[in-house]
Amino acid sequence: MTEPKDFAAGVGSDIRKSQKRVLFVTRRTSVQVKVSDEEQIQTFPEGLLRIALAIELLATALIFASLVFNAPIEGIADPTNTPNPAKAPWYFLGLQEMLHYFPPVVAGILIPALLVVALVVIPYFNVNIEADGLFLKNRRRRLNIFYIAALGLSIFLLFLEVYVALVPTLIVVAFMRIAASSSPASTQRYRRYLASKSVSWWIMTWFLFELIVLTVVGTFFRGPGWSWALPWNG
Amino acid sequence: MPRRTDTYYEKLQRTRIWRSIFRSGAGYSTLHRALAIQQNIFLHLFSTKVRRRMLTFRATWYLGALTLGTFFILVVTGVLLMLYYHPSVPQAYADMKDLKFVVSSGMFLRNLHRWSAHTMVFLVFAHMFKVFYRGAYRPPRQFNWVIGVVLLLTTLLLSYTGYLLPWDQLAFWAITVGSNIASAVPVFGDKVSFLMLGGHQVNANALLRFYVLHCVILPLAAALLIAVHMWRIRKDGGLYVRQSQPGVESPRESHADEAGVVKV
Numbered sequence: 040m041t042e043p044k045d046f047a048a049g050v051g052s053d054i055r056k057s058q059k060r061v062l063f064v065t066r067r068t069s070v071q072v073k074v075s076d077e078e079q080i081q082t083f084p085e086g087l088l089r090i091a092l093a094i095e096l097l098a099t100a101l102i103f104a105s106l107v108f109n110a111p112i113e114g115i116a117d118p119t120n121t122p123n124p125a126k127a128p129w130y131f132l133g134l135q136e137m138l139h140y141f142p143p144v145v146a147g148i149l150i151p152a153l154l155v156v157a158l159v160v161i162p163y164f165n166v167n168i169e170a171d172g173l174f175l176k177n178r179r180r181r182l183n184i185f186y187i188a189a190l191g192l193s194i195f196l197l198f199l200e201v202y203v204a205l206v207p208t209l210i211v212v213a214f215m216r217i218a219a220s221s222s223p224a225s226t227q228r229y230r231r232y233l234a235s236k237s238v239s240w241w242i243m244t245w246f247l248f249e250l251i252v253l254t255v256v257g258t259f260f261r262g263p264g265w266s267w268a269l270p271w272n273g
Numbered sequence: 274m275p276r277r278t279d280t281y282y283e284k285l286q287r288t289r290i291w292r293s294i295f296r297s298g299a300g301y302s303t304l305h306r307a308l309a310i311q312q313n314i315f316l317h318l319f320s321t322k323v324r325r326r327m328l329t330f331r332a333t334w335y336l337g338a339l340t341l342g343t344f345f346i347l348v349v350t351g352v353l354l355m356l357y358y359h360p361s362v363p364q365a366y367a368d369m370k371d372l373k374f375v376v377s378s379g380m381f382l383r384n385l386h387r388w389s390a391h392t393m394v395f396l397v398f399a400h401m402f403k404v405f406y407r408g409a410y411r412p413p414r415q416f417n418w419v420i421g422v423v424l425l426l427t428t429l430l431l432s433y434t435g436y437l438l439p440w441d442q443l444a445f446w447a448i449t450v451g452s453n454i455a456s457a458v459p460v461f462g463d464k465v466s467f468l469m470l471g472g473h474q475v476n477a478n479a480l481l482r483f484y485v486l487h488c489v490i491l492p493l494a495a496a497l498l499i500a501v502h503m504w505r506i507r508k509d510g511g512l513y514v515r516q517s518q519p520g521v522e523s524p525r526e527s528h529a530d531e532a533g534v535v536k537v
Contacts, residue, residue: 094342143457
């Protein structure tokens with residue numbers, strides 16, 4: 040056996056944690072066991088009590104709302120009488136707003152499918168686990184990619200006149216540009232904050248922003264023929 | 274500790290019948306409190322201890338617990354509503370009118386079910402974003418995040434299938450808009466839409482299918498996934514604590530078992 044050993048052996052002696060533990064540590068990693076002595080409390084009864092209290096407060100609020108506001112009910116379903124506009128439930132109105140601009144295959148199938156896939160894969164990419172500030176490494180290259188992506192998306196939305204989605208995009212792009220010219224050493228606090236944000240943070244924030252804007256527009260600002268309308272004009 | 278007078282509750286806890294029901298036994302020691310969780314089929318989904326910091330409001334905003342709370346309310350009010358509801362045309366709509374004008378507290382039941390449903394959809398989204406911004410999707414919690422995404426979709430489907438049941442204009446056309454989107458799926462579109470509705474348009478067959486999905490299939494799926502979701506919190510090392518804060522690594526991560534350390 041001429042090959043050098045690839046591990047070091049040791050015996051742990053922390054009786055409090057476990058009576059005896061044998062560790063095999065390969066050379067590539069350091070021998071380090073971090074001990075956390077954070078204060079813990081019993082789930083029963085204190086933890087469960089807090090959860091029960093939170094749920095009861097919410098239930099009280101919902102019961103009050105139910106006493107004051109009645110659930111909507113319209114006339115009986117009539118396939119021959121189409122209301123204008125016919126709206127989906129509020130959580131789908133963002134999609135319905137997209138449906139106004141894109142063909143159903145894109146707005147109704149492709150975009151939701153991409154969203155679900157994007158959400159599922161988040162924890163499986165190292166870049167999202169490390170979550171370093173987007174422009175802190177390879178600044179030049181990442182800035183170029185950012186410009187191309189931002190410009191491409193903006194022109195695409197402008198070309199199709201999707202102003203509702205374009206405005207939030209431009210706002211997020213502006214903040215990303217500020218982040219690119221900031222660093223952890225910046226004097227202003229918000230710049231240090233923006234500089235520390237990872238690529239997934241920016242994408243998720245953009246998604247959240249779009250989701251809110253599109254849903255609010257679809258719910259309150261769309262009238263007959265999906266034209267612009269004000270909520271207080273009936 | 275001075276000996277105190279036994280309360281009726283404590284006497285009750287020592288009876289043979291009580292002890293035959295609750296495996297954890299009676300007592301106030303830390304052990305007994307741990308056993309109360311560990312020896313209970315439902316509560317053993319949780320860990321016996323929680324980091325105190327994770328129970329502060331700002332750590333989680335209690336969004337997961339509140340979502341579970343709305344689910345409980347929805348199950349209870351939903352079962353009660355089922356006692357008055359017929360999934361048929363046009364009786365379904367007549368039952369809505371009966372709930373409003375005939376059944377005692379019928380309107381209140383329906384209100385509570387509806388507002389809780391909207392709240393649950395909102396809370397599920399809020400919970401997802403909160404988990405994301407805390408970075409709690411990180412290993413070893415990846416798969417629990419995926420279960421969470423599936424639960425989000427289940428919640429949306431639950432809400433969507435329930436939307437049709439009142440059989441009013443609002444319900445009918447909202448579902449028509451949705452099913453038109455489903456028929457836009459390339460190649461299978463019409464088949465998907467037909468399977469969903471039991472026909473080529475929203476009709477009595479669709480109402481029955483949505484009813485079965487809403488009252489049986491989807492709630493069972495949700496309950497099962499919720500159980501796995503909460504059990505995985507314990508298995509994955511408890512509620513997530515940020516690594517950047519000092520001395521707060523979860524016990525499991527500190528064993529570094531993914532970095533080549535073998536625990537015997």
